[in-house]
Structures are given as C-alpha cells and as structure tokens.
Amino acid sequence: MSQKVLLSEKEIHIILHRLACQLLESHLDFSNTVLIGLQPRGIFLAKRLAQILQEDYKVKDIALGFLDITFFRDDFRRDGKTLTANKTQIDFLIDSKKVVLIDDVLYTGRSIRAALTALQSFGRPEEIELLTLIDRRFSRHLPIQPNYRGRQVDVIDHEKVKVCWKEQDGEDTVYLIN
C-alpha cells in the first residue's frame, strides 16, 4: 500500500478560501442559506467553511447543520454488516431555504442521493447545491455533479482518497492511497 499527497495543508487553505468566496458570491449575506455537512466526514469541511465565512468575511449568523444519512442509504443488508449511525443535528427548518450540502469526497454519488432524500424530512428547500472538496471524476453511479468543487481528481476504482483534518487526524492533507 502506498500513498501520495494530493493536496497539502497550504493548498487546502487556499482552496477553502476560494470555496468560501464562491459561496459568498452566490449567497451574499447568507440570510436565506443554510450549510449542511454530511456525517461522518463532511462536517469538518462544513465547520471550516462556516468559520472562514464568519471570521474572515464577517458573515453573521450562519445556519450550520449536520446530516446523517445512514437510514437512507441504499446498501442496507447488502454486505451483511450493520450500518451504524451518527448524530443528525439540524436545529432549524429548511423550508424555502437555499441549502448547500457539504461533503469531503464525491465518488459514486450514492451518499448525495441518500442525503437528498433525507433532507426531505426537514422541509421543502428552495434549492439544493452541492459542495465537495474532492471530486473523483470517474465511476459516478448517478447523475450528480457538484456546484462547487475544491479539486477534481482522476482516481481509479481500487484507489482511495482520504481527507485528513486537523480536528480529527492531526493534519490537513488529502492522500491518494493505492
């Protein structure tokens, strides 16, 4: 097993600021926008973006929630494993809001499909956008594309992209593992 660095800490820093600016451009003061990070690993990206928007761009009151999609996945009972859930925390209504779904890696698109269904339990949003740090270009199983992407990478099926965050793993780095 070997691993190579796809994005360094500095590159991640630059990309996060660019993504924050792109969000600002389309959502301005965020008064009608909510950010939803996907459990388990999209929440770190969502928290970072919210932090940058608040501290560096002085956006007030960003609505930030975390969505767990375990009970909406389409692989329940597929490989004999029990899928264990994480915490969902959405303390606001998303009815008529603009929702930005945030996840670290977009791969098959199945998680996002599940997230779109799961979001319906919280109301009817005006629109839903998708932001991912890494967009794995090949082997999408569903017609899902991100509105905001950090970096598009060409990675084949048996390879794995791992996004590490300081909060969880002690460093900000994106690895390609094969």
Add this chain to the structure above:
Amino acid sequence: MPNPNRQLSVKHLLGIKYLQETDIDLIFETADHFKEVINRPIKKVPSLRDITIANIFFENSTRTKLSFELAEKRLSADVLNFSASQSSVTKGETLIDTVNNILSMKVDMVVMRHPNPGAGVLLSKHINAAIINAGDGAHEHPTQALLDSYSIRERLGDVAGKKVVIVGDILHSRVALSNIYALKLQGAEVKVCGPKTLIPKHIESLGVSVETDLRKALNWCDVANMLRVQNERMDISYFPSTREYTQLYGVNMDLLNSLDKDIVIMHPGPINRGVEITSEVADSNQSIILNQVENGVAIRMAVIYLLASKIK
C-alpha cells in the same frame, strides 16, 4: 471515531439474559438517533422498505403492540398484525404451525407475545426468521427493560451505579425479571420490594436484595419502578385486600415529599391509578412515565433496525 463495524451479538431478541453489555450500548446509541428521527417534521426513514414484520399477539396488549407497530412503520417496514382471538389458534393449530404459515408468506421478522414462558425460544429453534419477544408469560419482556434503562439514562445521565427499586408484584412480572437482568448488566444496584407472597423464592440469586418496607426502600433508591398488581395472573389471593396493598405498597405525594431526596418514578403501564401510585404521583415532575412511552418507540426502532440488518 466509533468502530463502524459494530453489530448485535444475537440474531433474535428473546430476552435480556442473552445480551451483552455492548449490545445494550449499541441499542441505546441507535435509539438516540431514532429519537431525533421521530422528532423531525417527517418522522419516517426508508431503511426497512424490503422487510416484512408480523406482529403476533397471543395475549392482550395495547401499548406494546401500538409501539411496535409505530416503530415498524417509522422504519418503512410492511406490517402484518395477527391476534390469537381471531385466528386458527382457537381451532387447535399449534404455535409452530401458525407461525410457519405466516412465514410462508415471506415474512422476515416476528414480534411475538405469548402467555407461555419460553415461547420465543421454542419458536427460534424451529423457524427461520428473526424473533423479538414482546413478552412471554412471567418470563421476559426485553424491550420494556431496555426502554426503562434508556429512560433512566436519559433522566440521570447513566445507569451504572444508580440504585433502582422495583416495587410490587415481582412474582408475576416479566418486566421485573428483564429489568433485573438489564440493570445488573449495566452496573446498577437493584432492590425488589413488595409483600413476601409476591416476591419469588431465591430471587437473591439474581444479585438483588429484598426489602419489605416501602419507605426504607424508597429512601435507599434513586429510581422506583412501580409495577402493576397483575390480578389476571393471580390464581389465589396473595394479599388480603387491594386497600391494604395500597396502604403498604402504594406511593402517594405525602410519602414522596417525606423522603430525603427527589426520586424518579417509573411505571411500565397500564397504571391502576390509586392502587400502586396515586394520580398526583403519576402526573408529577418526578414521574417519567410518558417519557418511557416515547422512548419505547425509539428503542423498538433500534432493536428492529439492528436485528433486520443481520437478516440474510
């Protein structure tokens, strides 16, 4: 990060006796998530779309049956309801035949209540489906014990180290036995309290102590689980009169207020108001009886979800 590959150690939920502490932790954590789900504007998840569950009740039940049915529907399972009074059981069909007939309609899971202790265990040896025991005679009622412990954990933060007294008809109670197993497994101290005639012999062998004085028991405990006197299971008189039972083992506000601390009052239902507890006690801030009912749905969703994920 928690290990994502955890699963239950059992294929059926026949009793708390067969569970390990890690199973209870996993059920409680999963129930936390389902409790959040059932408080959403849309309270349903699609996980069990392709699972069919039969609720087979050979004995009367309102709350348990409703709670199971709601839990199954919230998980999007297909639900079959069957009660013995309207069935071929009255024509002499055996339990295994009845259930096998239902299973040949491609049912994946059976939730069963039966008046005979061990009915679930017997069934699990003869049929090929996941079984949840919803009460078997005076033996076990595992989901009730789980929701009771879950409610204690919710109110007091933890079950380990807490002192719980189970008051009333221990002899005829499946809730008592399952609760004793569950509480001991999680490290709580358990006492049983009631008239000597309603306390089984050798109950100390389960690691619980016996107290016949209600006031002493309540002064000792953090939580009192008040059981109903099960008149329908009593073939002889176990105490002179209901009035005398209430005077010795009923809890009223005067008694509660005279204790050194605020204890938590629980009751598995149905309540005989004015017998084991008065209306003021049942409706007081110290009572978590309605929380138990709400938690019952989340706990049953968790058990069904975790067992269903092991169905091949």
